[in-house]
Amino acid sequence: MTARAIAPALRALFGTPLNAVLTLAMIGLFWLAIPPFVEWAFAHATWDGLSRKACAPDGACWAFVRARFALFIYGRYPVEERWRVGVVLVTLAVLAIGALFAPRGRGWCLGLLMTVLPIGGAILLTGGIFGLRPVATGDWGGLMLNVVITFVAVLISLPIGVALAFGRQSELPVVRWVSITFIEVWRGSPLLAVLFMGLIMLPMFLPNGVTVDNLVRAVVVLSLFESAYMAETIRGGLQGVPKGQTEAALALGMHKTGAQALVVLPQAMRLAIPGIINIVVDLFKDTTLVSIVGLFDLMGVINQSLKDPNWLGLAMEGYTFAVVLFFFACLVISLAGQTLERRFGSASRTPRR
Amino acid sequence: MSPVDQPNAALPAGAAMRPAPAGRPRGPWLRTRRARATLWQALAVLAMIALLLWLAGNARENMAARNISFGFDFLGNVAGFDIPFHILPWSNTDTYAYALLVCLVNTLLCAAMSIVLASALGLLIALMRLSGNPLAAATARAVMEIVRNTPQLVQIFFIYIAVLQALPPPRASLAFGAGFFLNVRGLLLPAPTIDGRMALLGGIALFLAIAGWFGRQPGRLTGVLLGPALILAWAVAAALSATWELPALKGFNFVGGLRIPPELLALWLGLSIYTAAFISEIIRAAILAIQHGQTEAALSLGLSRGQTMYLVVLPQALRILIPPLTSQYLNIIKSTTLGAAIAYPDILQIFGRTVLNQSGRALEVMVLLLGVFLSVNLVTSALMNRWNRKLMLQGR
Numbered sequence: 001m002t003a004r005a006i007a008p009a010l011r012a013l014f015g016t017p018l019n020a021v022l023t024l025a026m027i028g029l030f031w032l033a034i035p036p037f038v039e040w041a042f043a044h045a046t047w048d049g050l051s052r053k054a055c056a057p058d059g060a061c062w063a064f065v066r067a068r069f070a071l072f073i074y075g076r077y078p079v080e081e082r083w084r085v086g087v088v089l090v091t092l093a094v095l096a097i098g099a100l101f102a103p104r105g106r107g108w109c110l111g112l113l114m115t116v117l118p119i120g121g122a123i124l125l126t127g128g129i130f131g132l133r134p135v136a137t138g139d140w141g142g143l144m145l146n147v148v149i150t151f152v153a154v155l156i157s158l159p160i161g162v163a164l165a166f167g168r169q170s171e172l173p174v175v176r177w178v179s180i181t182f183i184e185v186w187r188g189s190p191l192l193a194v195l196f197m198g199l200i201m202l203p204m205f206l207p208n209g210v211t212v213d214n215l216v217r218a219v220v221v222l223s224l225f226e227s228a229y230m231a232e233t234i235r236g237g238l239q240g241v242p243k244g245q246t247e248a249a250l251a252l253g254m255h256k257t258g259a260q261a262l263v264v265l266p267q268a269m270r271l272a273i274p275g276i277i278n279i280v281v282d283l284f285k286d287t288t289l290v291s292i293v294g295l296f297d298l299m300g301v302i303n304q305s306l307k308d309p310n311w312l313g314l315a316m317e318g319y320t321f322a323v324v325l326f327f328f329a330c331l332v333i334s335l336a337g338q339t340l341e342r343r344f345g346s347a348s349r350t351p352r353r
Numbered sequence: 354m355s356p357v358d359q360p361n362a363a364l365p366a367g368a369a370m371r372p373a374p375a376g377r378p379r380g381p382w383l384r385t386r387r388a389r390a391t392l393w394q395a396l397a398v399l400a401m402i403a404l405l406l407w408l409a410g411n412a413r414e415n416m417a418a419r420n421i422s423f424g425f426d427f428l429g430n431v432a433g434f435d436i437p438f439h440i441l442p443w444s445n446t447d448t449y450a451y452a453l454l455v456c457l458v459n460t461l462l463c464a465a466m467s468i469v470l471a472s473a474l475g476l477l478i479a480l481m482r483l484s485g486n487p488l489a490a491a492t493a494r495a496v497m498e499i500v501r502n503t504p505q506l507v508q509i510f511f512i513y514i515a516v517l518q519a520l521p522p523p524r525a526s527l528a529f530g531a532g533f534f535l536n537v538r539g540l541l542l543p544a545p546t547i548d549g550r551m552a553l554l555g556g557i558a559l560f561l562a563i564a565g566w567f568g569r570q571p572g573r574l575t576g577v578l579l580g581p582a583l584i585l586a587w588a589v590a591a592a593l594s595a596t597w598e599l600p601a602l603k604g605f606n607f608v609g610g611l612r613i614p615p616e617l618l619a620l621w622l623g624l625s626i627y628t629a630a631f632i633s634e635i636i637r638a639a640i641l642a643i644q645h646g647q648t649e650a651a652l653s654l655g656l657s658r659g660q661t662m663y664l665v666v667l668p669q670a671l672r673i674l675i676p677p678l679t680s681q682y683l684n685i686i687k688s689t690t691l692g693a694a695i696a697y698p699d700i701l702q703i704f705g706r707t708v709l710n711q712s713g714r715a716l717e718v719m720v721l722l723l724g725v726f727l728s729v730n731l732v733t734s735a736l737m738n739r740w741n742r743k744l745m746l747q748g749r
Contacts, residue, residue, distance in 0.1 A: 012487050019486050026488045174394040178401070188727045190687035192694075196705050197719045204415050204715055205408045285504035292506075292694045299506060306514070315515035322507045323499070330502035 041320075051310040064314045065321045068305050072321070075141015075296050081133060085144050088121045092151065100339045118155060121148075137215040141296035143325065146287045149219055149297070153287075154280055156223035161230025165268075166260065168235055179231070186228035192289050195221050199293045218290045222283065229279050237272030238264065270344055277337030281330050298322060412716065419713070427712050428453070434707055436698045438614050449708055456703040457725060463620055463699065464686045470625035471685060472678075475632025482637055493633070500630040506691060508627055513619035513695045520615075523606050532599035532610060540613040545595035558587040616697035620689065628685050635677045639670040672741075679737035683730050700725060 014020045044059025047066065055061035065072070074082050095117060098109035125148070128134035140148070167179030186194070198221035202212055241264050249259035269276075291300030302318045305311065416422065428450040436443050440462060441455045481493035500508070518537060521527065526536040532543035547555075562580030600610025613621075643666050651661040692699035693706065700722065709718045 009487075012485065019484070022481075022484060022486045022489050026486075026492055029492075172390055172394050174397055178397070185723075185727065188687075188730045189723050190690040190701070190726055192690040193701050193705060193722055193726065196693075196701065197722070200709065200715055201719055205411050207411050208414060208418065281502070285502075288504040288506040289691075299504070299510070303510070313519075315511075315519070319507060319511040319515050323503045323511070326503045326507060327499060334502075 052312060052314065060320075061311075061314050061317050064305075064311045064317050067311075068301075071142060071301055071305065072298060072325075073142045074144055075301055076139045077141065077144070078133070078135060078139065081127070081135055084124045084127070084132070084135075088117075088124055089144065089147065091117060091121070092147070096336065100336060100343065106343075114155060118152065137213050140215065142301050143298045143329075145215075145290075145295065145297040146284065146329075149215075149222060149287045149290065150280065150284045152219050153223045153226055153283055156219075157227035157230050158276075160223070160227035161234050162265065164227060164231035165234040165238055168231065169238065183228045183231050186225050187232070189225075191222075191225055191286055192292060194225060195289055195293050214293075215295060218293065218295060222287070222290075226279060226283050229282075230276065233272050233275035233279060234268060236275060237268035237270070240271040241267045273337065273341045273344065277334065277340070280337070281333050284330065284333060285326065298325065416716075421713060423716060425717055427714055427717070430712070432708070432711075434711065436703060437696075438617060438698050449712070452703060452708065453700070453721065453725075456698055456700045459697070460686075460689045460692075460699040461729075463617060463624070463689050463692065463697070466621050467624040467628065467685045467689070468682050470621065471628040471632055471681070474625060474629035475636055478629060478633035479636035479640070482633065483640060497630045497633055500626055505623060505627045505688060506694060509619055509623035509691055509695060512622050513615065517615040517619055523602065526602070526607075532597065534600060534607065537615070538606070538612070539615045540618055541600040541607050542611045542613070543597040543599050544609065544611040545592065545597055547591050547595045551591050551594055555587050555591060558583045614697075616692065616695050619695055620692045620697050620699075623691070624685055624688055627688075628681055631684075632678065632681055635674060635681065636670075639673040640666065642673050643669050675737060675741045679734055679741075682737065683733055686729055686733060687726065 012019070013023045040058070041060050044056050045062050046055040046059060047062050049055055049061070049063035050067070052061065052064070055063060070079075070082070074085055077085055092113075095109050095113040099106050099113055102109060123129065124132070125140070126135065126137070164179045164183055167175050168183065170176045170179070195218060198217050199214065202217050203210075206212070245263055245267065246259055249263040250256065254262070287297060288299040291297050291303065296304065299322065302322055306315055306318055413423075429448055431446055432449050432452045433445050434452075435445055436452065436455055436459075438459065439455050440458050443452075443455050447455075478493045478497055481489040482497075484490060517539075520535060520537045523536045523538055526534040526541075528534050532541075534541040562583050598609050600607045600612070602608075647665055647669065648661055651665040652658070656664065689699050690701040693702040696702060704718055704722055709715060712718075
């Protein structure tokens with residue numbers, strides 16, 4: 001590196017007294033934080049072992065995470081049936097990649113993702129027909145549960161969100177006020193409180209003897225909750241479509257409903273992609289709340305594993321693993337969203353200058 | 354309805370191409386647009402009423418089967434449980450209604466503490482990213498991305514279980530000097546005793562600040578900051594004049610001083626750090642949104658850099674800032690319910706769990722909980738909107 005390349009960097013770091021102080025403070029912070037962390041996480045870490053006793057006292061005990069890895073991913077899903085989870089997750093990944101990157105047939109991938117995968121996945125995961133052993137939803141768990149809940153909740157909340165967004169703009173006062181009330185009540189309530197209530201209250205409002213699976217209850221509550229946020233994002237998209245589009249469609253003789261569904265909505269969804277991706281990331285993070293209402297998602301499984309007498313006192317390792325896993329999962333969703341935005345988003349249709 | 358879509362809307366009704374004059378529908382009454390709209394709405398209302406009646410009927414049947422009736426009279430009963438952390442005085446002979454108030458205060462305390470810390474941290478991260486120092490900007494960005502992309506609950510558990518529960522017992526407390534101690538039972542602080550005159554002055558300062566908030570005031574940044582400045586000045590004066598009682602180790606535990614329990618500490622830090630990451634982006638976007646021309650114009654008029662920031666950039670940035678900041682503050686208030694995950698005695702933990710289990714009044718508890726959160730949210734957004742309007746008055 002020549003002096004010419006170094007000079008601007010030095011100026012940026014030490015140009016003014018304030019900058020110099022800031023740089024030194026940052027270096028001091030790194031000095032204090034990074035070497036101990038590297039020492040703990042890597043240099044002194046133990047990767048193999050059958051219990052806490054095998055681990056070095058001053059390093060991370062990754063043996064714990066390794067021993068529990070399958071549990072963290074699949075929960076208590078029966079070991080010999082885990083291939084079913086694998087098939088569903090791989091299909092999800094393949095179809096998602098296909099919908100984003102395939103040179104042709106992207107629409108097919110998207111269609112399969114939204115129709116065949118949910119139905120096939122439900123059959124495969126639940127079992128009970130085609131000679132598949134039934135697996136109770138109470139045994140679903142780990143990261144797989146977070147992914148499944150997110151996927152299903154997005155699938156349900158998108159159409160409801162579209163309906164609510166149109167409803168909020170409707171000329172019919174009853175429809176408008178019902179939509180506004182629905183959206184604002186959900187948005188004003190804390191998710192954990194409504195999850196609590198959903199799990200405790202639902203049996204109260206159903207006819208005697210009708211029971212609903214705990215997982216289904218959680219998914220329903222999460223879907224309704226997210227649909228209110230979806231509605232607001234999609235409404236933003238609808239408002240971003242120029243009025244001339246509706247007018248042009250009507251002038252061409254389209255019916256009013258057709259103009260909204262075929263002309264306005266597709267453009268609105270394009271505009272709403274970044275907001276929808278944000279909601280999906282939030283939803284994925286919020287699925288951890290189901291651990292408080294008695295489901296064993298990744299968070300719940302980790303909390304449970306920390307109480308194992310063989311692995312006591314390894315909270316730091318367990319939660320660090322959760323942080324890393326969630327960070328990369330959210331990163332994948334964000335990257336997929338950015339690709340979606342480039343391919344289908346509003347920017348993709350503006351003429352390049 | 355716009356004039357353009359009127360003729361088209363009338364088409365399926367069999368009317369002429371020109372819009373039918375309002376109030377004089379042609380053809381059979383049922384086939385006019387207005388009639389159909391009314392009909393659809395009436396059907397929707399009927400369907401909704403039917404659904405609500407069905408739900409209510411089921412609820413009544415279920416409640417009758419369990420021999421409970423609907424009503425809020427149980428709020429007058431003696432609670433009989435302990436609330437491990439409370440600011441208002443509490444004994445287990447108090448009523449459920451009073452328990453609601455005590456844990457609402459707990460919730461609001463945590464929310465207020467988190468709003469202050471999150472705003473400060475968010476400002477710090479935003480300033481680091483805007484500092485022009487690549488090292489500081491990159492660090493701030495990395496911290497922000499990690500915090501934003503991991504669940505809030507994981508962060509709270511991390512702080513609570515992996516950090517605070519791993520602290521030494523009281524006898525081996527970490528001492529920070531000046532009466533600050535940290536141990537597995539929480540953070541210990543010196544407790545101030547403020548005399549009557551100082552408390553009176555505090556009341557006056559608070560009144561002036563609130564009056565200034567609601568009253569007419571010049572729409573300047575100075576006016577907006579006057580209230581907080583007044584309260585800050587009082588706090589400094591009170592801190593200097595107060596007598597401080599230091600916590601001291603007696604036997605196995607500390608005596609005296611203030612104690613922040615680990616649950617509150619974890620919830621406070623967790624909510625603050627998580628929201629700060631989002632607030633920093635909002636602040637940064639708001640400051641970057643003020644066109645550079647504004648700064649250049651101010652500088653060319655002879656204003657100093659500080660004056661440019663204080664008189665030109667910040668007042669305009671505040672306007673952009675307030676609506677998204679409001680929703681972050683509302684998020685903090687709603688997220689205090691996560692306290693239930695680590696047994697902080699907030700309103701969800703005490704009412705949604707303890708009271709519900711004791712009294713079995715699920716419906717009433719749900720109504721109370723959602724009512725409380727909806728009204729707290731409405732009040733907060735009303736206050737923030739008022740501030741927003743105040744800032745909007747200037748200029749434009």
